[in-house]
Amino acid sequence: MDKSEKLALILSGALLVVFFGAIMYAAMAKDIDVPTCITGMDPFTTDTLFQTGPDSYELQMVARMWAFQPSTVRLPVGSTVDLYVTSQDIIHGFKIEQHNVNLMAVPGAINYIRVTFNKPGEFLYACHEFCGAAHHTMAGRFIIEEGGL
Numbered sequence: 001m002d003k004s005e006k007l008a009l010i011l012s013g014a015l016l017v018v019f020f021g022a023i024m025y026a027a028m029a030k031d032i033d034v035p036t037c038i039t040g041m042d043p044f045t046t047d048t049l050f051q052t053g054p055d056s057y058e059l060q061m062v063a064r065m066w067a068f069q070p071s072t073v074r075l076p077v078g079s080t081v082d083l084y085v086t087s088q089d090i091i092h093g094f095k096i097e098q099h100n101v102n103l104m105a106v107p108g109a110i111n112y113i114r115v116t117f118n119k120p121g122e123f124l125y126a127c128h129e130f131c132g133a134a135h136h137t138m139a140g141r142f143i144i145e146e147g148g149l
């Protein structure tokens with residue numbers, strides 16, 4: 001084996017270790033989850049928000065041209081939200097600023113992620129897939145308030 005081939009193999013192996021380490025660090029230390037596609041549940045057509053525990057909520061978010069339902073969500077600081085997103089028409093995106101949430105809203109499917117709001121403030125969520133003429137209007141916001149609802 002040529003010296004340069006050996007070097008390429010060693011570098012490739014080292015990069016695999018670095019990338020695997022980065023994934024493990026994200027999963028363990030930063031608690032970063034990969035969104036899940038729910039297949040055993042019928043897609044919903046209306047938005048719903050309900051409390052499932054002292055600091056936990058379930059939110060069913062519907063995307064359609066060109067709005068999200070609901071367009072505003074009020075929650076207390078420290079809320080953990082089980083977030084389910086679907087679309088009524090075409091593929092949209094769903095991203096919450098300053099939070100590690102980036103989902104696709106797919107017609108006929110439901111995508112899920114859990115998100116915790118630890119800071120008070122307003123956090124925009126927006127469609128990040130170009131979905132037509134009024135794509136730029138497709139946004140809403142979480143209003144995270146101190147001291148409960």
Ligand SMILES: [Cu+2]
Nearest residue numbers: 092127131138
């Ligand atoms: Cu959209």
